Amino acid sequence: MNSTLSPKARLPVTLRQMTDSLHDLESALQLSRGAGWTYRLEDWRIALLLGEGVLAEESGQVIGSALCWPYGDALATCGSIIVAPAMQGRGLGRALLAQLLQLTGERAILLNSTAEGMRLYQAFGFKPVGTVHQHMGRGRVAAGQHETDHQVRRAGPEDLQVVTAMDQRAVGATRHRMIAALFKSGSLAVIERNGNVQGYAICRPFGSGQVIGPVVATGAEDAKTLITHFLTANEGQNLRIDIDGDSGLGSWLIAQDLPEVGQVTTMIRGERPPVSGPERIFALASQSFG
Ligand SMILES: CC(C)(COP(=O)(O)OP(=O)(O)OC[C@H]1O[C@@H](n2cnc3c(N)ncnc32)[C@H](O)[C@@H]1OP(=O)(O)O)[C@@H](O)C(=O)NCCC(=O)NCCS
Incomplete structure (x- = not known):
């Protein structure tokens, strides 16, 4: 992939595949910092390991990024779509997204849009289907909320198969990697x-x-019990959780000292593969991964 872009851009801009080189990862880190996002280099490394990315470059400088994560043949998510502030409004976001759509092919695409991204995604046929609420703080388990120990246990590699199958029933696609x-x-x-x-x-x-x-989980009470397990294990640490707007967990999280600090809109392009349940997603892996 290597294309010259947009007559709207002032200088020739090229789009190319993102690699896991330190240069690309550090350039992406600068972009996310410029957007006010707190990603670490390791977060970018894992994101790229699990997906594919496109970078926009001008005079050797990375000025835009966009990634996607295919889950089998029917579904993908997109995210980390960032254009350096000085280059915004010149068609770069459109060009990056158009490249991602080539990578995702016929798959339905889910993404979580910031307020800034909405117009861009709407122009490509994405429709709003829900909200995701970001809760963050130094969580503290409220009185009477301590987990029922016998129900929750730390899991090991031997549990991955059953966990992956459960996740697939909730998502409608496999996220085993x-x-x-x-x-x-x-x-x-x-x-x-x-x-x-x-x-x-x-x-x-x-x-x-x-x-x-x-x-x-199959219900909100089980989801709370699982979250309580990690709240207890990480008490006093900076914790983040991104919940589905329909999860019913918002006020409960606030009571655990995890206030809502942001909201994004879930958008879809294409037909989401059916989910068989009975499990459902209460909290996302991340706004990018879904
Ligand atoms: C969202 C973002 C990637 C758009 O990139 P861009 O290069 O400015 O986008 P484009 O120039 O291709 O414009 C695409 C559309 O979005 C609109 N747009 C761009 N920036 C906008 C803004 N800040 N607010 C509202 N609309 C905006 C453009 O007007 C255009 O719509 P139009 O074709 O109807 O005129 C960029 O604003 C950005 O990096 N924001 C910070 C990070 C972020 O929120 N990313 C989205 C994560 S889901």
């Missing part, structure tokens, strides 16, 4: 009844602290 990578960089807990796994959650370092997500 993502789950394996997040498990490697963090910790996995499952909720179990009568020897059957009913839900799972992963907690891992991300940005300026730890992120709890994905959280996948």
Whole structure:
């Protein structure tokens, strides 16, 4: 991929594939910092490991990024779409997104849009389908909320198969590579009844602290129990959780000292593959990964 772009841009801009070279990762880090995002170099490394990326370059300087994460043949997510502030409004966002759509092919695409991104995505046929609420703080388990220990346990590699199958029922596509990578960089807990796994959650370092997500369960009470497990394990640390707007967890998280600090709009282009359930996503792996 190597194209010259947009008559609107002042200088020739090229689009090329993002690599895992230190140069590309550090350039992407500068972009995300410029947008006020707290990604670490390691967050970019994992994002690229699990997906594919496009960078926009002008005179050897990276001025834009866009990534996508295919989950099988029917679904992908897109994110990390950033244009350096001085280059915005010149068609670069459009050019980056057009390249991503070539990479994702016929798949339905989900993304979580900031207020700034909405017009761009609408122009490419994305439709709003929900909201995601970002909660963040130094979580503290409210009185009476401590987990029922016998239900939740730390999980190991032997649990990955059942967890991946559960995730697939909630998402409608397989995210086995993502789950394996997040498990490697963090910790996995499952909720179990009568020897059957009913839900799972992963907690891992991300940005300026730890992120709890994905959280996948059959009901909100199980989701709370899983979250409480990680709140207890990480008490006093900077914690982030991005919940589905329909999860019903918002006021409960606020009561655990995790106030809502932001909101994005979930948008889709194409037909989302059906989910079989009974599990559903309560918290996202990240706004990028879904
Ligand atoms: C969103 C973003 C990538 C758009 O990049 P861009 O290069 O400025 O976009 P383009 O010039 O290709 O413009 C695309 C459309 O978005 C609109 N747009 C661009 N910046 C905008 C802004 N700040 N607010 C509202 N609309 C905006 C343009 O007017 C254009 O719409 P139009 O074709 O109807 O006129 C860029 O603003 C950005 O990096 N923002 C910060 C990071 C971010 O929020 N990314 C989105 C994550 S989901």
